[in-house]
Structure formats: structure tokens, C-alpha cells
Amino acid sequence: MALGKFHALFRAAHPEPGLAVTTVSALLAAGAGHTFGRGALITATVLASQAAVGWSNDWLDARRDRAVGRPDKPVATGAVSRTAVGVAAAVSALAVPVIGLFTTLPGAACITLALVSALLYNAPLKRTAFSVLPYVVSFGALPAFVVLALPGAPTPPLWLVLAGGLIGGGAHFANVLPDLEDDLTTGVRGLPHRIGATASRIAAAVLLLGATVTLAFGPPGPPSWVGIAALAAAALTLPAGWLAARAATARGQRSHAAFRSVIAVALIDVVLLVAGGSVG
Structure with missing residues (x-):
């Protein structure tokens, strides 16, 4: 028990x-x-x-x-x-x-x-x-905490905090999508509910793609091949998800392809964030 x-x-x-x-x-x-x-x-x-x-x-x-x-x-x-x-x-x-x-x-x-x-x-x-x-504040503060926890509490790089905030914002719009109807039934009207499912998918995609660009080009020096590959993958994943969703809708079927493409880009951003090496 x-x-x-x-x-x-x-x-x-x-x-x-x-x-x-x-x-x-x-x-x-x-x-x-x-x-x-x-x-x-x-x-x-x-x-x-x-x-x-x-x-x-x-x-x-x-x-x-x-x-x-x-x-x-x-x-x-x-x-x-x-x-x-x-x-x-x-x-x-x-x-x-x-x-x-x-x-x-x-x-x-x-x-x-x-x-x-x-x-x-x-x-x-x-x-x-x-x-x-x-979401923007908390996700931006998370990598900042990791840097500030180093001995001497060095200043976190701006690109790292910005990327975390963009990932957080994108995660919010993507996370709410599956529960939009239940939320509205019980009176929850956050920003995604106010702008609707389609606009929320677009917002999630734009924010997460922005995070990918920030992580690829933010660190000092030329972008790594990992960053370029991640940016290319994100740029291809989002349109593919949208096209698959539109094709399913045209056939009268429900599709989660657009939502899954947003989640895939979020995962790409997280991998890129971790693969960036030292952030201190």
C-alpha cells in the first residue's frame, strides 16, 4: 500500500x-x-x-x-x-x-x-x-545557473541565456497544444489558447528555430559542423511536419506531424546545447 x-x-x-x-x-x-x-x-x-x-x-x-x-x-x-x-x-x-x-x-x-x-x-x-x-525566464535561468555555480561565479554568456529562453518559449507553445481543448473547458486561457492551435505551432517553430540559430552562431568563433548540421536538420524538419499535416488534413485525417516536428526541433536544440562543450 x-x-x-x-x-x-x-x-x-x-x-x-x-x-x-x-x-x-x-x-x-x-x-x-x-x-x-x-x-x-x-x-x-x-x-x-x-x-x-x-x-x-x-x-x-x-x-x-x-x-x-x-x-x-x-x-x-x-x-x-x-x-x-x-x-x-x-x-x-x-x-x-x-x-x-x-x-x-x-x-x-x-x-x-x-x-x-x-x-x-x-x-x-x-x-x-x-x-x-x-517559461522564457526559467529556461533562460537554467543554463545561467550552471555557469554561475562555477567557482568565482563567472558571467553567463548572453547567447546561452537567450538560447535557453527561446527553447523555453517554444516548449510552452508545443507543450500546451495537446491539452488545448481540456484547458479551455476548465477556463484556462493562456497565450496559446488565445492565439489558437495553428498560431501556437508557428510560434513554437519560430522560437525553437531561433534557438537553433543562436546555438549555432552564438558561441565565439565560426560555427561548428555540428551547429550547421543541426540548423539544416531543424530547417528541414519543420516544413516536412507541416506538409505531412496538411496532406493528412486534405485526406480528412487528424495528424500530429506538425506537433512532432516541433518536438523534434526542441530535441535538436537540446542536443546542440549539450554538444556545445564548455559554456563557462
């Missing part, structure tokens, strides 16, 4: 995106030249922040998730109590600045900013025209 509750609590933390962001942070820490110990601190800090965001999301959305019958939400199905999820969110949130302080003070401040921004998305910004802003 206890194991089942623990598993439900784990699922309520949104483990897939949380672990993905944490893994990227760990790889960035290694690329930035952190020692194993400091890299572990960075990874633990980011993991705590991701758990806090996931749990607070399910705590806040419990009533909405029950209303639309979300079987993937443990609080909505009764697999775990809303109180337990709320307590877990609070403990994780408080742990973020504490663990972050074991790196550098500027680093701790930066990751705390990223956490506060993400929590403000959950309430109240998710329901406003400013819903994209927390």
Missing part, C-alpha cells in the same frame, strides 16, 4: 519532463567543467525545483483535473491525497535555495529565480496572456 502511494506521489511530480530537464542540467554541468561533487549539487538542486513545480501544479489543478477526468493525474484519481502533494511541493521548493547555496550565492539566487518564475506560471500566469513569460 505504501509503495503504491509513493509511486502515485512520484507520478504527480511530472517525472518525464522533470527528469529530462534534470538530465540536461547534469550534462551541461559536465560540459561546463564542474567537478563531480559540484555537478551532483547542481543536479540535486534542479531535480528539487522540477519536483516542486510538478507537485505544485497537481496540487493547484486537482479540482480542474477531476472535472475533466484526467486518468493520468494521481490526485484526480484519488491515488494520492492533495495534502501529501502540497507538502511535498513545499518541502522541495524550500530545498532549492538551500542546496543551491552549496554552489555559489549568485548560483543559488539564479536557480531560486527560475523556481519562483515556474511557480508563478502554475498560479496565476498560466491563465493569462503572459503565460509564456515564466
